[in-house]
Amino acid sequence: MTTGILSETVLEFPDNRLLIDLCGEFDRNLTDIESRTGVQILRRGNQLAIHGSEEALADATQVLQALYQRLEQGRAVGHGDIDREFRMAEDHTDPDEQLEMFTGGKVEIKTRKKLIEPRTDAQKAYVRSLYQNEMAFGIGPAGTGKTYLAVAVGVNMLITGAVDKIILCRPAVEAGERLGFLPGTQEEKVDPYMQPLMDALNDFLPGKQLAKMREEKTVEIAPSAFMRGRTLSNAFVVLDEAQNATTMQMKMFLTRLGEGSRMVITGDRTQIDLPRGVPSGLADAERLLDHIPGISFNYFSSKDVVRHPLVAAIIEAYEKDAEGA
Known part of the structure; x- marks a missing residue:
């Protein structure tokens, strides 16, 4: 020295x-x-x-x-x-001591194409809750891995036989154009809303295998409204962009949970696209369900952003502006 x-x-x-x-x-x-x-x-x-x-x-x-x-x-x-x-x-934590599970002390999610490792303590706690709870909420800003990690865990549970299917949903909130006026079939109309979920799946499953799974309905991607009347059993179910579900839509979705299933609800309270005056079902779910055993709430901040470093800086700027308003 x-x-x-x-x-x-x-x-x-x-x-x-x-x-x-x-x-x-x-x-x-x-x-x-x-x-x-x-x-x-x-x-x-x-x-x-x-x-x-x-x-x-x-x-x-x-x-x-x-x-x-x-x-x-x-x-x-x-x-x-x-x-x-x-x-x-x-x-300043030892990740092996803090969160020892499933893989000899390492927090890993094995998929067909890659091995996924959470990068922050919040992400590791979130992954743990996805395995340990039948219903888990992931709430925080964009780029924190809420949906990506949820889909990875879903793929892991599917290929290990823990569930029989994956169901990925989003509220098809319109932004300027109504679905009915867009060209194409019903599936073609909703595909733009579902693309982020497809992007995640493509990271974890080979293209041909994913196409076959979609054809066989082992993997479903659909607007949350399509879940009405169904009971989702032995499935890993993800509701993405849940801040854009109304209270009634959220209640409808949550009550679809069937035997042997896991349900994950992700959202960002700062990006609500619902019409003015329409309350977000995500906020109501936080208020009503946080005391129920078997339901976990996991929160992320700008420190957990794993996209481009500018994304974290942008989120922090908006957060400071909101605090000062």
Whole structure:
């Protein structure tokens, strides 16, 4: 260690092949870590010398060691994994101790195409609640993974046989154009509303398999109004954009829950598109159901946004404006 404001620490990695993967193509991963912490990282054989302040050294060291451990376990390391480790470092918690479940202490969701890992404590708690509760609410701003993680858990439960089908719904709230005036069949008219759910499914299931599942009704995607009169048994059911369901629509949807099913309701209270004066069913559900065993409410903030960093900044700006209004 050198004395003064700046210090140096040296990390040694026994497997040079894994060290190459840790550094990334053209040392891209090291550059990412340097920009986040302000340290300088120099490679010397199978060692990494890190220069910076004591606090920055500690953060960079923790992240590098966690990423190398991932590589030893046969996992890849990309930008998202670096982001996840930094978020965990900021929370100062041990994710294995905080949330030990299903995968030997790691919080993972296995799908046909990829392995999904929550990046924040709120996301991990949310995933846990999806497995442990028959009904779970995920409430928070855009980009926090509410729907994405719910669909991933649904796919995992389907391919492991925990449920027989996945049903994904959204309120088809009109914005300027009425569905009846749009060209095409009924399915073609509602497809634009359902596209975000399809995007998530396409991330987790091969295209041909997904097409076959939709044809066989193992996977259904439909407006929430189409659920009226049904009892949804042995299914993983997701209601997305629930802030746009009225109180009566929400009650109708929630009472579709059948034996052997899981139901997830996601929404953002700041993005209500209902006509002025029409109350959101999501707010009523929070008020009426939070004391019922078996129903969990999970909340996200701008800190949990995992899209482009600007998204978090935009959400924070709007939140501050709303607080000052």
